[in-house]
Amino acid sequence: MPVTQPPAIRLAGVRKTFGPVVANRDASLEVAAGEIHALVGENGAGKSTLMRVLAGMYGPDAGTVQVAPQGAGALRDVTGWTTAEAIAAGVGMVHQHFMLVPTLTVAENVVLGQELTKGLQLDRARAEAEVRALSQKTGLQVAADRPVSELSVGEAQRVEILKVLYRGARILILDEPTAVLSPPEVRELWTVLRGLAAQGGTVVLITHKLDEVVDISDTITVMRAGTTVERIRTADTTPQAIARAMVGRDVALALDVMGAGDELHAERVERRAASVEGGAVAEAAPARGRDSTLDARRSALEVTGLTVAGARRPNEVDGVSFSVAPGEILGIAGVEGNGQTELLEALAGLARPTAGRIALAGADVTALGVRARADAGLSHIPEDRHRRGLVLDWSIADNLVLGLQHRFSAGARLDGRRIDENARRLVREFDIRPADPSLPARALSGGNQQKIVIAREMTGRDYHVLLAAQPTRGVDVGAIEFIHDQLRRARAAGKAIVLVSADLAEILALADRVAVMYRGRFATVLPRREASAERLGPYMTGAAGAEPAA
């Protein structure tokens, strides 16, 4: 297809391997100056790797990297350059995971590597002044003299972008920048990016959210299995078509899954909840496993006045009360860092609440540890699979019994045979790829890693309550479809689910009731029917709803 503007970036035939893993093979990318370009693909398709090659963090094994210095003019071969050279040439990358030094201030983080000096000393005052000025100019508001450790995720993301702009980047690469942002923050980011493009800057944006792709990009490159498979003009395509190009088949997208069946289900749950309050059992609890001690009249999970201290505040969760009924999904929306993490950790037994009570199927579990709660019927998909959910150096098989080790042992002895059988069965059932249970979890893509966690938490024990935190973060559309399907099935089987997600679309697609968390409290709780992005947005930013007591 014709490129009207002169190209600012051209990668051709890029190959990059990590030991036996080929992350990129014959990958190419061409982006015109002044363009916002979306790079999409499944987990592990090689997007991040390709962009790191472009930004000078990796040298490619083969292929060429060409860049127009400062994003304009003739292309120059820069294959195998260093990060420092890339920065000097106006290429800046915002990474998928925060690349901030938490103990340093915002200004220090921004100037790191390009420090301003006065004599031999750092010129801190000038650094802060320049960061303030840049912050003014771009509208990315953040206090220059605060330590990064005190910032919210949204603010941290702003610092990441400021860092790149400070270095005068004319070619801006953003790797999943919106994964942790609230809708207003995303809109703010779009404004910044459009402004940059309007001034001739070039943007490459990696994202898994196809609505964003449609929203912001001019052109799209689709990657699959390490290589570039398609290049499309955004105006000529649809989310469905993009998804098909990524996965190679048709996918049900979260955006349009609110089909009739689901509406019906939501209503049914509401009716049931109402009748429970009325004292009569209107409908039998859905079929469950052997251990059917759970009574539909009682809530599966009952939380009263829960307060949890965090690293930053003594009341990261501030007296929250709620309950979840069997067969119900309670969605908790909200900008990250408003206490969702601490809430779920406290529910799972990983953090001790300072006040309040947690009851599982009527039994008080507040004093119990992780293992005892799990045995009482609690499963937990943690938000950070790399830190919590998996032992990355362990095999798939061992990870599939993490937290279930006492169920796979006789006395002190581990039952290796059953662990193997379990692994082979789950790898098949959940289509974990590659299907070799002896591979370390580290070698898998994010989506497949998440499948391990899901398989374990949703089949490993006879649970009543499932805590699902960011179950599809950073996971590709195919895997999202699969995970959402699993969650719906669990609901149908009468499980009570607490779903925390920064992705409002996901909440709206799955939840029966939606709570918005703001500053440690539920700003509002709405039935699905009354919830919409427009209605929830103000609660997420604190513009509506109960202000927390000072």
Place this chain on the structure above:
Amino acid sequence: MIVVAFLAQVLRIVVPYLLAASGGVLSERAGIVALTLEGFMLTGAFTATLGSYYAGSPWVGLLAGIAGGVALALLLALATVRYKADQVVAGIALNLLAIGGTRFFLRYAFDSSSNSPRVPGFGGDGGGAVGAAATLAASAQNPLVWIGILTVPVVAWLLYRTPFGLRVRAAGEKPEAARSLGVPVARVRVLAVAGAGALAGLAGTYLALDQHQFTDGMTAGRGFIALAAVIFGRWDPKRVAFACVLFAAAETFQIQLQGAQLIPSQFVEMIPYVLTIVALAGVVGRSAAPAALGKAE
């Protein structure tokens, strides 16, 4: 007078701690565990002796002491930064190398397993002055004492006020972030470790030139005390310096107390170590160690 004598002794004891612990701060803030301070000191003491012996000048000895500490530090950097070897294990191995190596070369150079010949040091033979004030004056003539005292503000300044310090702190806290901004983390770490080697080498130089000779194993665990001070002082140069003074005061106290023979010497001997353990359990607690300390880049 007793107070002056006490202070003078604290000063003499604290100098090598200040030097080595300041080096330890530099290295650990850059993310490299400073278990090898002992080895740096021992090597520095030995090379300083060699330098002073062959050149007949303590100043050459001083330079040689720095060079010895730096040489061992570069080995540590090679193993941990270049080859990403486990820092604790490499650190222990280098301590063993320092002990074995200095013995080997002591034997080689001076055919002794015990000590070198007498070499020139700083300051004369004291001229026979006994008083506390006189020994204090003698200390004041030793440039290493001044270097030791000045090291603390200099390292603090380096760490908190200069671009290099900013990079050191970033490298020890989140090296991948620094690297993504084009900061050569490996080079920063190598420089920081070399700095630690130089300072600890100076600490060894102080010991050797104060004794006017090298004796086998003469650092006698002082490097570990310095490391304890780094932790006790929570990786902050000024607080670390305070910890050094505290340990030196405890040691002085012990020397004075032991003469009175109130408690078995074994128990008095334990004071600094027990103090360190208690501090780790109580004062420092879940301490503010650099986040990437001990981790490969």
Place this chain on the structure above:
Amino acid sequence: RPSGALEPPSSEGLDVGIVFDVGGRGDKSFNDGAYLGAMRAADSLGARVRFIEPGEGSDREAGLRLLAAEGMDLVVGVGFIFTDDLTLLAKEYPNVRFAGVDLAVANDAAGNPITPPANLAALKFREEEGSFLVGALAALLSRETRVGERAYRPTTRVGFVGGMDIPLIHKFEAGYRAGVRHVCPECTVVAQYAGVTPEAFRNPGRGKELALSQYQSGVNVIFHASGSTGLGVFEAARATGKLAVGVDADQYAEAPGHILTSMVKGVDAAVYDAIARAKAGTFRGGIQQFGLKEQGVGYVYDANNRALIPDALRARVEALRDSIVAGAIRVPAERES
């Protein structure tokens, strides 16, 4: 097998094996003393000498055994730490002669020393006797106003710096204290140890600080029994212009003008003697005491330090020596508690 007389060694010469204590050769102390004695025997008696330096504890026995199994005529272990190993091997190799420097002799239930086997000679030194004399000398000298060319403020405090705080070193302290008290009942001994691990024998920095604090408290003379730690004591003596007493070998050269004397042990003579006896066929097992009487211990008085010790004091100390040799004075080997 009964421990009868041993075969005299073959006429071509004599094979001698020596296993050193941990410090090894070049320690400028008793390992070197043993080395010196053996080399002298090699020169004048034509003995062929092999040395082994063990690395760790279990190597002591292994080293001795290596030499014994090779058919050495005489195997010497240097240091009290060899006691058990030598006793064991002497029984196992009745045809090999063994000698142990500083060999400890255990007492039986009745309190009498258990005699070593006939092929094992315990070369024992009465360090406390030598220490007694330097103690007396130190105490007497402390009350002088001049020593050599320097003026001193007379004092009743005398110093002692030990290495590792163990019974063996207490023996030095005990003799020293007795010597001080004998000539100066009102004198006090300031005794300090550098530590409680073997490092304490290799910590000159600590030695210097201990000595400085003693000198500053008024002490004029310090006796050390602390290996390399004592080199720090000498540094302190230099720095303050005061006096120190060396140990084991003549340490005058370490700080000329400041080493009052040294309490010497004749390790070289004892080893040479053992080799010579083996050569002559007069080697005997059992305890061989080297005290003042046998001139196995003593203190240095020669051209170097003559100027430091007034003749009257020298005479007084010599008289004490005679009393000890004659048995009129009994020197304790243990600290009274």
Place this chain on the structure above:
Amino acid sequence: MSDATAGATAAERADRRRTLLEEAVLPPLVALAIALVVGDLLILTFGQSPGAVFAMLLEGTWANAYGFGQVLYKATSLTFTGLAFAIGARAGLFNIGAESQLAAGGFAAAVAGLALGGAPAILAVPVCIAAAAVGGGAVGAVPGVLKARFGASEVIVTIMLNFVVLALLNYVIAAHLHVPETLHTPEIAAGVPRLADLSDAFRGSAANAILLLALAAAAAAWWYLFRTRPGFELRAVGLQPDAAEYGGVDVGRVWVRAMALSGAVAGLGGLNYVLGYKHYYEEGFAAGSGFLGVAVALVGRNHPLGIVIAALLFATLSQGGLAVNALVPKQMVEVLQAVVILAVVTSVPEVRRVLRAALRPAAKPAKAAA
């Protein structure tokens, strides 16, 4: 790492064999090669012929029963301290305190032996073994508790405890327990058979039945670490404490348990001397074996089988150093040991990478996952 022998696919078994090869066998081989090369250089600086020295070394170690017995004796202690370090390391803890834990174990065994007097061996030996484990375990548990309770760095606490415990034992020995003119306790009656009791060829060598205890400890450590639930949890804590906590493991308790276990194993090492060889506790008998244990564990890749092999290697070096003492001074062996550790930390990953590339050129599908 979950490996049931039954039903494993051929690929999995091959994978496991490769892991074992890489973890347990390869590093000692590399260490050996490096020791040979560096040793040659050091020998040459002393003007000796490497060939003659190595011949003498082999002659003094593996080529005769006595020398071999000595190697076994030294390897026994090193196996214990190596295992001790490895158990800690698998739980993510650096136990630098094996030196004092071993001493405490030996001391406890000696005290137990003395208290038992002339009790029959069938009673006395197990009690002494238990005492050693408890003595070492108690010293090991302290840093574990301080870490779990206060977050105190176990590296520093174990280093500091080395000084404290050795001083404390020194006090007890010097003040109360020593035989006059020695640094050791009286002899205890309890003891285990020596290798020399089996064959006269071993006569005089210190090797004894504690060797079997060391092998049993290695086997038990392997079983515990890789085949039991507590071992599974311990390894999870070592690799990712957060994930272990999420998996219902009480991380603090595992730290305490691992350190106590590590100390107990180190403490058992004291038996080699106290119960198997000298029958008394002697001041300083543990010197060196603690730090060398770190080296052994490292070269043995924290794998029990590798540790046994590495212990033999270091024991051979140490005994061999004695055998060639006439030609080269003992300081050479000290340098050599340090050089071997350093060379192994730096070169084993490289060698493994090279080997992997050579062994499985296209065994894995190029794309790992989708």
